[in-house]
Amino acid sequence: MRHMDFSWQGALALLLTVLALATLPILGAGAPQPVSETTVALTIALIVATALVSFAPLPKPYVAATLFVGAHWAAWMLLSGIAGNEGLATKSFFCLMAACWLLAWRCVTELSEMKPASSSERSILRLLIPAIFGAWILIIWESLTRGAGIPFVLLPPPSAIGARIVGSLPTLGEDVRQTIFKAVLAGYVIGCASGFVVAVLADRVAFLRRGLLPIGNMVSALPMIGVAPIMVMWFGFDWQSKAAVVVIMTFFPMLVNTVAGLAASGTMERDLMQTYASNYWQTLLKLRLPAAMPFIFNALKINSTLALIGAIVAEFFGTPIVGMGFRISTEIGRMNVDMVWAEIAVAALAGSIFYGVVALAERAVTFWHPSIRGG
Numbered sequence: 001m002r003h004m005d006f007s008w009q010g011a012l013a014l015l016l017t018v019l020a021l022a023t024l025p026i027l028g029a030g031a032p033q034p035v036s037e038t039t040v041a042l043t044i045a046l047i048v049a050t051a052l053v054s055f056a057p058l059p060k061p062y063v064a065a066t067l068f069v070g071a072h073w074a075a076w077m078l079l080s081g082i083a084g085n086e087g088l089a090t091k092s093f094f095c096l097m098a099a100c101w102l103l104a105w106r107c108v109t110e111l112s113e114m115k116p117a118s119s120s121e122r123s124i125l126r127l128l129i130p131a132i133f134g135a136w137i138l139i140i141w142e143s144l145t146r147g148a149g150i151p152f153v154l155l156p157p158p159s160a161i162g163a164r165i166v167g168s169l170p171t172l173g174e175d176v177r178q179t180i181f182k183a184v185l186a187g188y189v190i191g192c193a194s195g196f197v198v199a200v201l202a203d204r205v206a207f208l209r210r211g212l213l214p215i216g217n218m219v220s221a222l223p224m225i226g227v228a229p230i231m232v233m234w235f236g237f238d239w240q241s242k243a244a245v246v247v248i249m250t251f252f253p254m255l256v257n258t259v260a261g262l263a264a265s266g267t268m269e270r271d272l273m274q275t276y277a278s279n280y281w282q283t284l285l286k287l288r289l290p291a292a293m294p295f296i297f298n299a300l301k302i303n304s305t306l307a308l309i310g311a312i313v314a315e316f317f318g319t320p321i322v323g324m325g326f327r328i329s330t331e332i333g334r335m336n337v338d339m340v341w342a343e344i345a346v347a348a349l350a351g352s353i354f355y356g357v358v359a360l361a362e363r364a365v366t367f368w369h370p371s372i373r374g375g
Helices: 008-022 037-053 060-082 091-113 119-147 158-167 169-204 206-220 224-235 239-262 267-275 280-317 324-333 337-365
Strands: none
Touching: 008 037, 008 091, 037 060, 037 091, 060 091, 060 119, 091 119, 119 158, 158 169, 158 337, 169 206, 169 239, 169 280, 169 324, 169 337, 206 239, 224 239, 224 280, 239 280, 280 324, 280 337, 324 337
16 A cells, blocks of 8 residues: 555546536537447546546556556547547547546556566566557547548548558568568668678778778768669669668768777777787677677667668669559559558558667677666
């Protein structure tokens, strides 16, 4: 048990519920699919009960679980009521939805203040808190687009985008295979590997280091939108030209970060290696490369997003009739905005997975680094 806490989110949610009661119903006149008074009453009762629980002197896990269920259940009932009645939401609807959002905010606060007893519980909380935050971005997006009747061509609701993803899985699969599994992965591997090798050579040869780094900074500033059509002219319309763009975008971040990382080892450590009569390559493998790993993984994480962006933009300038960039450019011309958003959502998911895999590899390789130990 704990002492009763003041929940300003719960208090504000109760106030918004009172305002909603004063402005009922939740839909305007002439709604094609009116919501029953029983459903509205149950939704309001659920919000009020959940808000009162936020004040209760109960253990945090019980309060957080109640807030989670109550806020999301009430929001689902409200969104179900607005479906088919787009553009007819009243102030009462938005007040109740804002109350649900405040209760979800309180849920995240309770979860953030919990002290997990094991590493598995800590991992669950690390996933659950951002998941709730991200879910409410979609819920608010859905409620605003449907409740306010925003035109579909301007901003489709997430439910429509999800339906389009489910209905276009074969097309999206072919686009992912063409863009990510061919152009992005090939360009990413070649660009990062060549940047790493050249960085080691530049570290070994002062002439290369002094000549390449200024050029690298200059090339990094080149506009990708100007390089992409040139690569298409050189390597053709298939994935090879997109991979070439990715190589250019990923080569120099890896070069600059690796060179900086190789210089990160301390003077005392290098002097110690000299006392052991270590040559350059022994010092490189046993001291300087391990010290450079945080810099190298930083470049790998940066390149994981640059590679995807570069391949998609390069497909705007010529590609076979497949690919994520091709699909975005053609479907926006046909005003199929839901398909454009479906491609964007798939690209964001693929980029997040790509970044997450690199981050997990970084934790496994650089477990000794203070930034990893502290996390």
